Amino acid sequence: MQAPAIPSSSTAMSRNVPHKLVIASRESRLAMWQAEFVRAALQQYYPACDVSILGMTTRGDQILDRTLSKVGGKGLFVKELEFAMAEGRADLAVHSLKDVPMELPEGFVLTAVMEREDPRDALVSPAFASLDEMPAGTVVGTSSLRREAALRSRYPHLVIKPLRGNLDTRLGKLDRGEYGAIILAAAGLKRLGLGERIRALIGPEASLPAAGQGALGIEIPSGRPELAEWLAPLNHQPTALAVTAERAVSRRLGGSCQVPLAAHASWNGAQLQLDAFAALPDGTRSVRAHAAGPVTDAAMAEALGDAVARDLLSLGAGDILAALADPPNSQAPA
Secondary structure, three states, rough: OOOOOOOOOOOOOOOOOOOOOEEEEEHHHHHHHHHHHHHHHHHHHHOOEEEEEEOOOOHHHHHOOOHHHHHHHHHHHHHHHHHHOOOOOOOOEEEEEOOOOOOOOOEEEEEEEEEOOOEEEEEEEEOOOOHHHHHOEEEEOOOOHHHHHHHHHOOOOEEEOOOOOOOHHHHHHHHHOOOEEEEEEEHHHOOOOOOOOOEEEOOOOOOOOOOOOOOEEEEEEEOOOOHHHHHHHHHOHHHHHHHHHHHHHHHHOOOOOOOEEEEEEEEOEEEEEEEEEEEOOOOEEEEEEEEEEEEEOHOOOOOOHHHHHHHHHHHHHHHHHHHHHHOOOOOOOO
């Protein structure tokens, strides 16, 4: 993916241009690539602007011995970056949009969504070219309950184990033989020039992507309208509308790391097609819904997402969510 070209629009040529911007970012190699990508884009639009990156280690990066669903969810990857913005140490933060909670804290807003990379999941394995050829007992690693549910439903003979850490850490565990295969987001591998590690891309029919997967979101303090104006040229409207619909599904269903939930929208001409599913982590029960319609603004995208969420609930997603909130045989901790 290349940085956006400078448009001839008056937006980029405004006399009200930034002189200094600080981007808050996690310090993983992928996160820093994303921040550098945004920095390069901003410097194209505003050549005289001093754009720097404030690298930070988040709680999500520090806690690696437990799954995200057990330690607080995706918000652990963004809280420290929000603190930096609230304290004035940074002006904006760059996120993998799939890692951004559906409800942002008061005082923050997503102001731009950049053009999406490949949203699909990818199989990475030194021994197997596809999930179909893996023998019973093969250990497959994933960090996502969504992927786990899809794998357990279609491949019950495989052993699914948690996989935490940044991209390089996960690949290192695979290379040391701790897993027979791992499932990662294709976008991250491609952005870091690791596309050759992908043995197979897993289509949405087999593993529906997470809401926002493959897209970069830029978060700012909500009281900075000048920032929203400066960042507007980075927004890719087709991607922004698609992920708005996807995130509406997750928001309506209380989407988090504790819920195996997927939502993926794609364009077919002027029609936005939206698919979503909810499942139990063991893959024994799932529901899936689809809708499509013309979408020209965020309100229409939200409405499409709400409609698909209602369909999921009518098909039994509410029972799935209730089971996850109150699992059988649960007991108070000793």
